[in-house]
Amino acid sequence: MSKPEISFEFFPPKTLEASFRLWDTVQTLAPLDPRFVSVTYGAGGTTRELTRDAVSTLHKSSGLNVAAHLTCVDASRQETLEIADTFARAGVQDIVALRGDPPKGQDKFVPHPDGFTSSVELIEALAETEMFNIRVGAYPDKHPEAADMAADVDWLKAKLDAGADEALTQFFFEAETFFRFRDACAKAGIDKPIVPGILPIENWAGARNFAKRCGTHIPVWVEQAFEKAVRDEREDLLATAICTELCSDLIEGGVNKLHFYTLNRPELTRDVCFALGITPSVELENVA
Known part of the structure; x- marks a missing residue:
């Protein structure tokens, strides 16, 4: 089995303890030589400043290729592009x-009066x-706001046609979900890379709730397996096995x-990376 290129997503810390956790995460994963790491925005742009600071610090101190998340939420076009310029x-x-998720307490995305109305406008x-x-x-599973899967594929094509270079998918539980989506994208004329997320x-209850919020289909067998694993206190063992098998199936599928x-x-x-044969190749320098 060939070794895939990998990348990692982090979120910006909100406390001193979380800052240490982020740095520990970077030190643990950086030796696996990711092609990039990304830093998220909170819902409604709530971590905009934290994201900017975390991106800048990681870029300067880690030697990693750092990608910054940027959304359209609660900011004018000028403010958003000024952040990009920063x-x-x-x-x-x-x-x-x-595009970004709506701020807390709002059911749907409402553009800033002077802001980008969609991710396509931001990408352009x-x-x-x-x-x-x-x-x-x-979205390999239908986005909660999409009419159907075809609409998700069309919207992805619009984003890539607007100037995007690559797509990162929402997470999913079965390789076939990704393969169906990849085939539909190819049929629609999409030829830019689509990378499975x-x-x-780490926590089944949290992952289950997140999956339901973002429209990710939960297979019955996954739900049953985790319910039993949680009872038997073998959740981590099951999680490692399922995730490794998913990645292996994806790699075997090209x-x-x-x-x-x-x-x-x-x-x-x-x-999981170790199980896939991805082993440390670089050491992260200590930062004074």
């Missing part, structure tokens, strides 16, 4: 461009700067890149 001046050349503006490699989100399940959602808890992601 990333560029810090040496960051990669952006994950997203970023592409015009010619400063960034742009990644976007994709992988969620190593996937050569994987993007891991780490939740700033690196051990399970590291163990």
